[in-house]
Structures are given as C-alpha cells and as structure tokens.
Amino acid sequence: MKLPFLPNHDDSSFFDFLTQHHPALTPTGRSGFLQAQASGEPMRGGGAMNVPHATTVLAIKYQQGVVIAGDRRATEGFQIAERRIEKVFKIDDYSAMAIAGAAGPCIEMAKLFQVELEHYEKLEGVQLSCEGKANKLGQMVKANLPMVFQGLVVMPLYVGYDVKRTEGRIFK
Amino acid sequence: MPLPYYVSPEQMMQDKAEYAKKGIAKGRSIIAIEYVNGILLVAENPSASLYKISEIYDSIAFAGAGKYSEFENLRKAGIRHADLKGFMYSREDVTARSLANGYSQSVGTIFSQEQKPLEVEILVVQVGHNGHANEMYRISFDGSIIDERTFAVIGGKAEAIQALLKEKGLTKPPDLREALSLCIASLEQIGSQKLSLESLEVAVLDRTREGRRFRRLSAADTKQLLAT
Numbered sequence: 001m002k003l004p005f006l007p008n009h010d011d012s013s014f015f016d017f018l019t020q021h022h023p024a025l026t027p028t029g030r031s032g033f034l035q036a037q038a039s040g041e042p043m044r045g046g047g048a049m050n051v052p053h054a055t056t057v058l059a060i061k062y063q064q065g066v067v068i069a070g071d072r073r074a075t076e077g078f079q080i081a082e083r084r085i086e087k088v089f090k091i092d093d094y095s096a097m098a099i100a101g102a103a104g105p106c107i108e109m110a111k112l113f114q115v116e117l118e119h120y121e122k123l124e125g126v127q128l129s130c131e132g133k134a135n136k137l138g139q140m141v142k143a144n145l146p147m148v149f150q151g152l153v154v155m156p157l158y159v160g161y162d163v164k165r166t167e168g169r170i171f172k
Numbered sequence: 173m174p175l176p177y178y179v180s181p182e183q184m185m186q187d188k189a190e191y192a193k194k195g196i197a198k199g200r201s202i203i204a205i206e207y208v209n210g211i212l213l214v215a216e217n218p219s220a221s222l223y224k225i226s227e228i229y230d231s232i233a234f235a236g237a238g239k240y241s242e243f244e245n246l247r248k249a250g251i252r253h254a255d256l257k258g259f260m261y262s263r264e265d266v267t268a269r270s271l272a273n274g275y276s277q278s279v280g281t282i283f284s285q286e287q288k289p290l291e292v293e294i295l296v297v298q299v300g301h302n303g304h305a306n307e308m309y310r311i312s313f314d315g316s317i318i319d320e321r322t323f324a325v326i327g328g329k330a331e332a333i334q335a336l337l338k339e340k341g342l343t344k345p346p347d348l349r350e351a352l353s354l355c356i357a358s359l360e361q362i363g364s365q366k367l368s369l370e371s372l373e374v375a376v377l378d379r380t381r382e383g384r385r386f387r388r389l390s391a392a393d394t395k396q397l398l399a400t
Binding site for chain 1: 251
C-alpha cells in the first residue's frame with residue numbers, strides 16, 4: 001500500500017527515515033557531494049587541515065551527574081564570526097552535547113539528534129538508554145564521514161545521565 | 173465462464189461502513205475535553221503499556237479507538253509526518269489541521285480502494301496557546317473529518333457519551349479536576365460499572381508547560397488530583 005501519508009517504513013529511527021525517504025534533508029545528502037562523486041572528480045576543499053579551529057569543549061563528571069561546557073567563539077579564518085555562539089546543546093531531559101568543528105554541520109547534527117531521540121521516544125513509548133543514545137550519535141558521526149573529506153568536520157562530545165546506573169556518563 | 177456478481181457501489185460502501193462500524197463498536201470509548209489550561213484525554217484501557225493516547229508533537233496529541241494495530245500504524249505515520257515537518261521547517265509549523273487532513277486522506281483512500289476498511293476512529297487534538305483556540309478533529313473510518321468544540325468522543329459508545337456530555341451543557345471550560353471527574357462519571361454511567369483508576373489512561377495537553385506540552389497522568393497522579 002503506497003499512500004503519501006503512510007510510507008512503508010517501520011524503523012524507529014528518524015535519521016534512517018530521512019536517509020531513506022528524504023535523502024536531501026540529511027547532512028550528508030547534499031547534491032554537491034553526490035555530483036563530485038559521480039564525476040569521479042577528486043574532492044576539493046583542502047581537507048580538514050585547512051579549517052582553522054580552536055574550539056575547546058569539555059565535560060567533567062561529578063557525584064550527582066556531569067557538567068559540560070565550551071567556549072563561545074566562532075571563527076572564519078582569522079576573523080571572529082560570532083562572539084557568543086552556542087556550542088552546548090540540550091538534547092533531551094537527560095543528555096546534552098557540545099560540538100567542535102564546522103559550525104553549520106555541527107548545529108545541524110545537534111538538531112537532528114534532538115529530533116532523533118524525541119522521535120524514538122514517541123514511537124516506542126520509552127526513552128533510549130544512555131548508551132543507546134551515544135551509539136546512535138556515533139552512527140550519525142560515522143555517516144558524516146564523506147563530509148569530513150571536504151573539510152566539514154563534526155566532533156561531538158556527548159554527556160548523559162544514566163538513569164539505570166544513576167551516574168553521569170561522558171562519550172567522546 | 174461465470175459472470176462475477178454485480179454489486180452496486182452504494183451497496184459496497186454500505187457493507188464496508190457496516191463492517192467498520194461493527195469493529196469500532198466492540199471497543200471502549202475515549203473522551204477528549206477542554207479544561208481551563210488545555211485539553212484532557214481519558215480512555216478506558218485495561219492495559220498499562222499498550223497506549224491508546226499518545227503524544228504527536230509539542231502541542232498535539234492523538235487518540236485511537238478500534239483495532240489496535242491499525243491505529244498504531246496511523247499514530248506512527250503521524251509522528252513521522254510531524255517530526256519531518258518540524259525538522260524541515262520549524263516547530264511551530266506543525267499543525268493539527270494539516271495532520272488531520274493527512275489522516276483523513278489516508279483513511280479515506282483506504283476506505284474506498286482497499287478490500288477491508290480500517291476499523292478505527294481517531295482524534296487529533298491541539299492545545300492552543302498565545303491566545304489561539306484549541307483544535308479538536310475527529311476522523312472516522314471513512315475519512316470524514318469533524319471539527320469538534322468543547323469535547324469529543326470516539327469509540328464504541330461514543331454517541332451515548334456525547335449525548336450525556338451535551339446534557340451537562342458546559343458553558344465555560346471546567347478546571348482539571350472537574351473535567352476528569354466528569355469524564356470518569358460519564359464512562360461509568362454508560363458502561364454501567366465502577367471503573368478503577370488503574371483501568372484508565374489519562375493524559376493532558378497543558379498549555380502552561382513549555383515545549384512539549386503532553387503529559388501522562390499515572391493512576392497515582394489521578395488519585396491525588398481527584399482527592400484535592
């Protein structure tokens with residue numbers, strides 16, 4: 001049965017849903033990348049080395065949980081693009097992530113990750129486990145690998161409070 | 173070669189409608205009612221884990237009556253639709269109206285084209301904030317869509333409960349406790365049996381909350397609420 005409103009899909013992952021049904025909306029699904037690949041042209045962009053980055057984000061565990069912090073400067077070459085950029089994002093009630101790398105794709109990934117977890121929670125009726133969330137984020141970072149070769153690096157730092165273990169956890 | 177029997181379209185639709193109605197009539201009822209700070213949803217549901225009421229998006233909730241597998245599919249489709257829209261555009265662009273239209277399309281197409289119609293009745297409700305009114309849509313097995321005010325009822329004994337609530341003649345939205353006891357009283361009166369709080373599924377869309385406004389009330393929460 002094919003209807004606009006009932007796509008044949010039974011996975012609980014929003015990221016997979018996008019990849020299958022709306023590839024243009026995923027961070028890696030850009031036509032630019034696909035074209036470069038199709039024409040066999042070596043990818044330009046100079047690689048990760050040329051992207052100046054000096055972001056530092058860090059996380060520390062304490063007794064009741066975990067703290068995450070980062071600086072707030074965004075740069076474009078030698079210029080300061082933004083003095084108070086947001087690098088730490090609330091993902092859901094029990095987790096947060098901080099980002100380092102190319103600002104655009106980083107923020108996009110944080111946003112997608114937020115939707116991903118909320119989507120799973122609504123579909124399944126329960127939240128993913130802390131480790132499950134970290135694994136999912138890992139897969140998303142891995143899916144971003146083609147973009148890394150174009151210099152668009154995304155390096156998230158993920159922290160969550162593990163309700164089962166009753167402690168904070170840090171994933172890098 | 174034997175000729176296939178001719179069945180007039182009217183007859184076919186009538187048969188399908190009857191079949192769907194029969195399926196829905198077997199189920200229990202769900203009530204959605206406006207209260208001062210939002211919308212309250214109450215369902216008679218003996219299971220504590222198979223939900224009939226669910227969150228779709230920030231201020232949108234879904235309730236389904238009839239065949240579980242069928243409305244569960246619709247619920248998932250709705251969540252995908254809403255999350256996709258919210259991701260593609262913005263969170264405030266996800267509306268109950270567009271969702272209800274989508275549901276109506278899908279359910280209607282299945283009703284007219286498939287052998288077996290869906291034996292479901294669904295409710296899509298959105299709590300209004302910043303001065304906007306609440307929206308409540310009831311979608312029937314044939315895809316017909318009804319815009320409800322003050323309260324909406326779906327499921328087996330929907331009409332009887334609707335009549336009962338109408339009799340009460342609510343002029344202004346009651347507070348949460350009052351709305352809840354009204355729902356429970358109606359369900360009890362129509363089902364002519366006492367309901368334990370454990371056999372109820374209760375949820376609210378609370379406009380005073382930030383972000384995701386949907387909240388489930390456990391049996392303990394409802395007990396506490398009714399006691400105050």
